[in-house]
Amino acid sequence: MTAPGAVISPDISMDAAIECTHCKVTMTSWSAPGSRIRYYQCPFCARTHSSLYDEVFARGAGARRVAAPERDTAAAEVPRASQDDIRWAGVRQRAARWFARLEAEEHRALSAARTAPTAQPPSRTAPATVAVALAAARPAAHK
Numbered sequence: 001m002t003a004p005g006a007v008i009s010p011d012i013s014m015d016a017a018i019e020c021t022h023c024k025v026t027m028t029s030w031s032a033p034g035s036r037i038r039y040y041q042c043p044f045c046a047r048t049h050s051s052l053y054d055e056v057f058a059r060g061a062g063a064r065r066v067a068a069p070e071r072d073t074a075a076a077e078v079p080r081a082s083q084d085d086i087r088w089a090g091v092r093q094r095a096a097r098w099f100a101r102l103e104a105e106e107h108r109a110l111s112a113a114r115t116a117p118t119a120q121p122p123s124r125t126a127p128a129t130v131a132v133a134l135a136a137a138r139p140a141a142h143k
Contacts, residue, residue: 017065017066017067018040018049018057018063018064018065018066019063019064019065019066020042020044020045020047020062020063021060021061021062021063021064022042022045022047022062023042023044023045025042025043025044026066027040027041027042027043027049027063028040028041028043029041036051037050037051037052038050038051039051040063047062047063049062049063
C-alpha cells in the first residue's frame with residue numbers, strides 16, 4: 001500500500017478524496033497502468049465515476065471532491081448503524097418476507113389451477129331418470 005497522499009500513478013496524485021453524494025462515504029479508486037483516467041466507485045451503492053468527466057465532480061452530481069481524510073496511526077472505529085437505520089432494516093426485512101409470502105401463495109394458486117382437472121360443463125339435456133320422474137309427477141287430467 002502507498003502512504004496517504006502519495007502518488008499512485010505517475011500523473012495522478014491523491015491530494016483529494018472523492019465522496020459519493022448518495023451514501024456520504026469516500027469512494028475507492030483505481031486506474032490502469034499508464035492511464036490518465038481514474039475510476040472511482042462507492043463501496044456501498046457501487047456507483048462508478050470516471051475522472052474523464054470532471055463536471056460530475058465539479059457540480060457534485062453523484063460524486064464530489066473533499067479534503068483528503070486525515071489518517072490516524074490508530075485503527076479507526078467501525079461505523080455503527082443508527083437506531084433509524086436499524087428500524088428501517090427491520091421494516092424492509094418484514095416487507096420482503098410479506099412479498100415473498102404473497103408470491104409463494106400466488107405461485108401455489110397458479111400451480112393448483114394448472115394441475116386441477118377441468119370441470120365438465122353441465123349437460124343441457126336432462127338425464128332419462130329425471131325425465132321419467134317428471135312425467136310421473138304430472139297430473140293425468142289432460143287425457
